[in-house]
Amino acid sequence: MSNRYITYSPALTLVPTYECFNRCSYCNFRVEPGQDAWLSLDEAERQLRSFGVGRTPSVPSPLRPSAEPSSRQSAERHIPVVTEILILSGEVHPQSLRRSPWFQRIYDLCQLALELGFLPHTNAGPLSFGEMEQLKSVNVSLGLMLEQMTPRLLETVHRDAPSKQPERRLEQLDWAGQLRIPFTTGLLLGIGEDRSDRITTLEAIAECHQRWGHIQEVILQPHSPGRTQGFLAGAFAAESLIETVALARAILPGAIAYNSAQPGPISRNSARLPRSRCPRSRRHWPSG
Ligand code: SF4
Numbered sequence: 354m355s356n357r358y359i360t361y362s363p364a365l366t367l368v369p370t371y372e373c374f375n376r377c378s379y380c381n382f383r384v385e386p387g388q389d390a391w392l393s394l395d396e397a398e399r400q401l402r403s404f405g406v407g408r409t410p411s412v413p414s415p416l417r418p419s420a421e422p423s424s425r426q427s428a429e430r431h432i433p434v435v436t437e438i439l440i441l442s443g444e445v446h447p448q449s450l451r452r453s454p455w456f457q458r459i460y461d462l463c464q465l466a467l468e469l470g471f472l473p474h475t476n477a478g479p480l481s482f483g484e485m486e487q488l489k490s491v492n493v494s495l496g497l498m499l500e501q502m503t504p505r506l507l508e509t510v511h512r513d514a515p516s517k518q519p520e521r522r523l524e525q526l527d528w529a530g531q532l533r534i535p536f537t538t539g540l541l542l543g544i545g546e547d548r549s550d551r552i553t554t555l556e557a558i559a560e561c562h563q564r565w566g567h568i569q570e571v572i573l574q575p576h577s578p579g580r581t582q583g584f585l586a587g588a589f590a591a592e593s594l595i596e597t598v599a600l601a602r603a604i605l606p607g608a609i610a611y612n613s614a615q616p617g618p619i620s621r622n623s624a625r626l627p628r629s630r631c632p633r634s635r636r637h638w639p640s641g
Pocket residue numbers: 373374375376377379380381382383443444478514516633639640641
């Protein structure tokens with residue numbers, strides 16, 4: 354075959370906060386609102402600089418011009434191993450007085466990452482149209498898992514998760530299209546949906562992409578039980594995952610990349626693992 358390539362992009366994950374007002378019953382990531390210290394800009398800068406950038410911004414940002422390297426050799430010397438920064442946050446309630454400082458912290462982290470020569474990609478749960486518009490200026494792309502379109506899950510795993518209204522999440526994809534923001538989304542598999550639900554969700558993503566042409570990637574994230582979750586189902590079966598990949602190939606437009614993260618628990622620690630193991634985002638999730 355002519356196009357059998359495996360590509361990857363090493364990424365560093367920054368977690369502005371683990372606090373989240375949702376209580377998805379499969380989550381091992383969240384802490385109670387107000388009980389987590391937010392990531393400071395100083396600590397974020399320390400982590401970012403530990404990846405060897407910041408001394409010389411070396412990745413030309415599409416949003417901010419940077420100095421031309423004097424030669425190809427010097428450019429190569431400064432290319433960092435990690436270029437993508439995933440900003441992966443728990444959610445503060447839209448009506449909370451802390452929403453505004455929470456959003457500002459996320460914005461500032463993105464801006465810091467950009468200034469140090471990285472490419473930020475944020476997944477912080479559902480955003481207002483205005484918040485999304487602001488984040489566009491400091492991100493190369495945004496993400497939000499659609500998870501599953503069936504409203505049945507609002508009576509089970511999402512009973513206490515107001516952010517998991519399927520229509521609201523689909524609206525986020527649509528807004529990203531209106532704002533011309535490259536977007537990553539995906540399905541969470543094995544949380545109580547069935548095959549026909551997966552087809553419906555894939556079709557919803559395909560339809561949105563056909564409208565705006567902005568979905569860059571779809572993650573097929575299999576559930577794998579963690580240590581602190583209340584949801585008692587086992588891991589999503591490997592055979593079902595293969596079948597879902599086949600469905601995705603059949604339903605999603607060819608321009609959309611898709612990937613399936615390896616099964617792994619959704620935990621606070623996992624958010625610091627490479628993207629393929631971590632929840633909540635492009636190539637991974639605690640959903641969000
Ligand atoms: S899965 Fe995401 S939205 Fe749900 S409780 Fe965990 S962090 Fe919050």
